[in-house]
Amino acid sequence: MPTTGLTVEVLLTPEDLRESLLADARRGLTARPKSLSPVWFYDEHGSALFDEITRLPEYYLTRAERGLLEAHAAEIAAAAGADTLVELGSGTSDKTRLLLDAMTATGRLHRYAPLDVSEDTLRAAAAAVAREYPAVEVHAVVADFHRHLDALPGGRRRLVAFLGSTIGNLTPEQRRRFLFDLDCALTCDDRLLLGVDLVKDPGRLVAAYDDARGVTAAFNRNALSVLNRMLDASFDPGMFEHVAEWNADDQWMDIRLRATTEHVVKVGALDLDVRFQRGEDLHTEISAKFTPERIVDELAYAGFVSEGTWGGGGDFMLVLARPYC
Ligand code: SAH
Ligand code: TRP
Numbered sequence: 117m118p119t120t121g122l123t124v125e126v127l128l129t130p131e132d133l134r135e136s137l138l139a140d141a142r143r144g145l146t147a148r149p150k151s152l153s154p155v156w157f158y159d160e161h162g163s164a165l166f167d168e169i170t171r172l173p174e175y176y177l178t179r180a181e182r183g184l185l186e187a188h189a190a191e192i193a194a195a196a197g198a199d200t201l202v203e204l205g206s207g208t209s210d211k212t213r214l215l216l217d218a219m220t221a222t223g224r225l226h227r228y229a230p231l232d233v234s235e236d237t238l239r240a241a242a243a244a245v246a247r248e249y250p251a252v253e254v255h256a257v258v259a260d261f262h263r264h265l266d267a268l269p270g271g272r273r274r275l276v277a278f279l280g281s282t283i284g285n286l287t288p289e290q291r292r293r294f295l296f297d298l299d300c301a302l303t304c305d306d307r308l309l310l311g312v313d314l315v316k317d318p319g320r321l322v323a324a325y326d327d328a329r330g331v332t333a334a335f336n337r338n339a340l341s342v343l344n345r346m347l348d349a350s351f352d353p354g355m356f357e358h359v360a361e362w363n364a365d366d367q368w369m370d371i372r373l374r375a376t377t378e379h380v381v382k383v384g385a386l387d388l389d390v391r392f393q394r395g396e397d398l399h400t401e402i403s404a405k406f407t408p409e410r411i412v413d414e415l416a417y418a419g420f421v422s423e424g425t426w427g428g429g430g431d432f433m434l435v436l437a438r439p440y441c
């Protein structure tokens with residue numbers, strides 16, 4: 117069935133994505149310690165694995181954030197007063213429906229603009245929302261939120277949602293830049309809704325990133341399959357062990373792939389041989405955890421005034437902020 121109220125804008129083509137992957141792999145695989153950037157988790161299979169992660173008993177984040185949205189979306193929608201919902205790293209747009217419902221109820225919502233690097237997942241999610249919300253114009257954008265914040269879809273009053281603790285996957289430096297760039301991209305009437313995970317018992321954190329069924333391990337190893345497919349590499353995911361550790365100094369989860377034997381991996385597209393020592397780590401992700409004070413401070417540093425927070429006493433927190441004007 118054709119969907120009328122749907123457009124898809126592509127700011128990041130598959131060729132751009134491959135260019136980024138080439139540059140990132142060249143840098144990360146020749147660095148010490150070796151690293152890879154987290155964007156490569158989210159091909160179609162990776163997005164499906166992430167969706168499975170969100171339903172794991174150990175992965176409390178999605179349930180906690182959904183609970184906060186169920187309880188407070190009406191209040192958030194009223195405070196934001198927005199006619200446009202922009203969502204960064206929207207994935208399947210699953211929890212977003214709670215915001216869409218609350219914003220529809222205010223009578224103001226016109227437009228939903230999900231933005232993601234993962235084109236297939238984005239197209240499917242945008243089409244589903246367009247079908248379910250015929251009164252809402254859906255304008256999906258295939259883009260990288262590190263590069264394309266200056267090209268966000270407009271609106272008279274926008275609410276920009278960045279959920280799922282995805283901000284925690286940015287390094288402190290990327291995070292600072294991201295928040296500054298976003299602050300510059302917003303007008304005085306726009307609002308930011310940020311979902312962040314909070315510091316808690318390390319045992320629960322480790323379990324959330326190393327679940328009993330091994331779904332997170334498969335998600336982590338899938339990054340290697342993406343390299344194999346896109347860069348003609350010869351990684352054997354079975355030769356790497358999934359490692360998730362709480363880094364107390366930096367207050368983040370360190371997620372890595374550890375080589376179980378010494379071996380050499382060929383990366384055809386880079387004409388590169390990469391030697392792994394036994395026990396050597398390939399760093400794939402951080403997931404930073406915050407205190408309510410710290411995230412409010414970081415937002416202030418980037419030029420945002422926090423107007424409200426929800427869940428600050430529990431596992432996860434939502435912050436509604438506006439640019440200082
Ligand atoms: N917001 C959803 C999905 C979180 S998973 C939720 O809360 O459950 C993170 C999402 O961000 C994925 O869909 C991934 O493709 C996307 N993403 C990761 N890095 C990105 C980048 N640099 N630019 C745009 N999207 C990105
Ligand atoms: N934003 C999610 C988080 O930090 C992404 C995520 C969940 C993730 N599980 C992961 C990233 C495992 C890498 C490895 O919770």
